[in-house]
Amino acid sequence: MRALVLEKKLQYQANHPDPKPGEGECLVRVLMAGICSTDLQLVQGYMQFRGVLGHEFVGVVESGSAAWLGKRVVCEINCVCRGCDMCLSGLANHCRKRTVVGIDGRDGGFADLVSVPEANLHEVPDTLSDEQAVFVEPVAAAYQTLSQYPFVAKTKATVVGSGRLGLLVAQVLAETGCQLTVVGRNEAKLLLAEKRGVQAVHVDELICRADHDVVVDCSGSPEGFELAMRLVRPRGSIVLKSTFAGEQGVNLAAVVVNEITVVGSRCGSFTEAINALVREAVEVRPMITQTFPFDRAVEAMAVAGRRESLKILLDMRR
Amino acid sequence: MRALVLEKKLQYQANHPDPKPGEGECLVRVLMAGICSTDLQLVQGYMQFRGVLGHEFVGVVESGSAAWLGKRVVCEINCVCRGCDMCLSGLANHCRKRTVVGIDGRDGGFADLVSVPEANLHEVPDTLSDEQAVFVEPVAAAYQTLSQYPFVAKTKATVVGSGRLGLLVAQVLAETGCQLTVVGRNEAKLLLAEKRGVQAVHVDELICRADHDVVVDCSGSPEGFELAMRLVRPRGSIVLKSTFAGEQGVNLAAVVVNEITVVGSRCGSFTEAINALVREAVEVRPMITQTFPFDRAVEAMAVAGRRESLKILLDMRR
Numbered sequence: 001m002r003a004l005v006l007e008k009k010l011q012y013q014a015n016h017p018d019p020k021p022g023e024g025e026c027l028v029r030v031l032m033a034g035i036c037s038t039d040l041q042l043v044q045g046y047m048q049f050r051g052v053l054g055h056e057f058v059g060v061v062e063s064g065s066a067a068w069l070g071k072r073v074v075c076e077i078n079c080v081c082r083g084c085d086m087c088l089s090g091l092a093n094h095c096r097k098r099t100v101v102g103i104d105g106r107d108g109g110f111a112d113l114v115s116v117p118e119a120n121l122h123e124v125p126d127t128l129s130d131e132q133a134v135f136v137e138p139v140a141a142a143y144q145t146l147s148q149y150p151f152v153a154k155t156k157a158t159v160v161g162s163g164r165l166g167l168l169v170a171q172v173l174a175e176t177g178c179q180l181t182v183v184g185r186n187e188a189k190l191l192l193a194e195k196r197g198v199q200a201v202h203v204d205e206l207i208c209r210a211d212h213d214v215v216v217d218c219s220g221s222p223e224g225f226e227l228a229m230r231l232v233r234p235r236g237s238i239v240l241k242s243t244f245a246g247e248q249g250v251n252l253a254a255v256v257v258n259e260i261t262v263v264g265s266r267c268g269s270f271t272e273a274i275n276a277l278v279r280e281a282v283e284v285r286p287m288i289t290q291t292f293p294f295d296r297a298v299e300a301m302a303v304a305g306r307r308e309s310l311k312i313l314l315d316m317r318r
Numbered sequence: 319m320r321a322l323v324l325e326k327k328l329q330y331q332a333n334h335p336d337p338k339p340g341e342g343e344c345l346v347r348v349l350m351a352g353i354c355s356t357d358l359q360l361v362q363g364y365m366q367f368r369g370v371l372g373h374e375f376v377g378v379v380e381s382g383s384a385a386w387l388g389k390r391v392v393c394e395i396n397c398v399c400r401g402c403d404m405c406l407s408g409l410a411n412h413c414r415k416r417t418v419v420g421i422d423g424r425d426g427g428f429a430d431l432v433s434v435p436e437a438n439l440h441e442v443p444d445t446l447s448d449e450q451a452v453f454v455e456p457v458a459a460a461y462q463t464l465s466q467y468p469f470v471a472k473t474k475a476t477v478v479g480s481g482r483l484g485l486l487v488a489q490v491l492a493e494t495g496c497q498l499t500v501v502g503r504n505e506a507k508l509l510l511a512e513k514r515g516v517q518a519v520h521v522d523e524l525i526c527r528a529d530h531d532v533v534v535d536c537s538g539s540p541e542g543f544e545l546a547m548r549l550v551r552p553r554g555s556i557v558l559k560s561t562f563a564g565e566q567g568v569n570l571a572a573v574v575v576n577e578i579t580v581v582g583s584r585c586g587s588f589t590e591a592i593n594a595l596v597r598e599a600v601e602v603r604p605m606i607t608q609t610f611p612f613d614r615a616v617e618a619m620a621v622a623g624r625r626e627s628l629k630i631l632l633d634m635r636r
Contacts, residue, residue: 046571091553094551094552094577148577233404233412234404235412240573241574243571249540249567249570250567250568252561252568253364253561255558255580256558256560256561256584257584258412258582259412259466259581259583260581261579261581262570262581263577264570264572264574264575264579265574266574266575
């Protein structure tokens with residue numbers, strides 16, 4: 001099969017071996033996939049990942065149990081043991097023995113075929129296009145923010161970063177009716193937020209008064225975290241959505257002095273994400289910068305890394 | 319008056335000008351004071367503080383309103399405006415215009431006399447000695463931990479750091495009946511924790527299984543924070559008690575991946591602290607390494623900076 005593989009460097013391979021499904025797993029023929037900032041970080045060395053990249057994809061079940069055969073699906077990325085303390089305490093996404101599709105110890109979906117646990121599958125409603133379905137995983141991650149801070153109408157909230165994740169988080173937060181601002185550097189991306197009714201401010205025009213109840217850092221940079229620290233009020237919260245690949249650290253003295261709560265946030269509910277896409281609470285189509293045929297995947301990754309890019313899709317049928 | 323003053327360097331001054339109380343303030347004649355790690359950090363440049371050091375002290379009100387005259391008192395350190403958004407929202411300790419006694423914009427209590435707002439005073443019960451009363455401020459800071467995590471009997475908790483603050487936090491947490499461990503490097507200090515019924519482990523003998531519900535970092539170092547990150551379970555909490563003077567940063571990627579909550583914690587309730595000392599829930603006397611006459615304050619600061627030291631007191635009457 002064809003696959004985008006990270007070995008010592010990133011390689012498009014036309015004849016990669018097909019995956020062999022394990023116990024409880026099925027084969028999914030990938031239709032379309034999305035490139036995430038995490039993919040770009042993995043290429044930079046994050047997680048020391050080696051294998052087939054890709055954790056945002058939609059496909060059709062090609063082999064597996066009868067109940068799933070032929071169904072169009074998206075796939076949760078944490079593959080868990082169901083036996084460790086985390087799994088048994090209801091925190092399976094933090095399974096001690098987990099592999100993570102295309103991120104940690106398991107091949108991903110930038111390929112014609114991917115093997116995944118059937119337990120991780122969610123059927124995609126007919127009303128969602130393949131392009132929309134690719135966004136289920138990052139929209140789920142955006143929804144996780146809501147479980148980590150009690151957003152209400154009077155909440156003064158800011159999303160730092162108007163990139164792929166920031167624009168999704170902004171749309172999810174907008175539904176809560178909170179007093180929301182998105183901060184970014186790219187006018188075109190900020191305009192997308194404004195079109196969804198979210199106030200958008202260029203970082204150069206931002207005045208930091210340390211008066212926001214909560215700041216969601218989707219910047220993917222230590223500078224973004226420092227900006228969040230200047231925006232948040234004493235006793236406020238910073239929800240940290242993005243990892244930084246580098247070792248560059250942040251100074252936490254102000255966290256203590258101002259008694260800030262910093263909470264990390266990762267994967268979220270696919271069910272909530274699918275529902276949100278169906279009812280168009282989150283509109284993802286304007287975020288698609290370009291769709292590449294799969295044999296140009298290496299080029300697509302390079303384009304995804306450009307400042308002006310939002311979501312880059314890979315189309316396995318082209 | 320005599321005072322320990324931080325100018326370009328630390329100086330003992332025998333003829334420092336007496337403080338002049340402002341509106342609502344009174345003069346306190348200091349009886350005894352304690353040296354805190356924050357004092358040592360201030361000398362290293364933290365907060366760019368200039369003036370009389372000292373924020374842990376007990377004294378007698380020498381001038382002020384009749385209600386307070388002659389009373390033995392301790393003093394809350396945040397001097398607040400009562401008019402800003404923080405004060406009006408019940409977060410006066412985070413007042414936008416605050417000064418902090420001996421830490422930020424206001425002279426402290428390493429002196430014969432200190433001027434403080436009467437609103438900040440708490441009378442010391444007769445059953446507490448001066449030595450115990452000096453600990454009210456740090457014990458209050460230790461109590462603040464309880465308001466930032468819901469410790470219960472099944473909570474698996476660790477205090478990182480067996481220094482001045484760590485041993486106070488450990489005693490406060492022990493009262494909740496949680497499953498408590500203190501981690502440190504100094505055998506004598508760990509023994510003090512054990513004498514209070516708290517399990518103590520040397521850092522070299524510690525096995526990190528990422529299975530603690532909450533870790534309170536009292537280490538005062540980025541290394542302590544990194545140890546806390548290895549101890550805490552996914553979705554667990556780190557309560558950060560100590561600032562580090564240096565610019566050395568910490569890597570927050572694992573906070574995101576493991577969805578850790580990091581919450582900064584600073585000053586706490588003097589009333590709770592006084593009550594705890596009265597009922598001997600917190601025993602501070604074994605933590606006193608040495609008491610210096612005040613004219614040897616510079617030497618006392620040097621001794622406080624030694625690894626083996628716990629609390630160093632300054633006695634203004636000697």
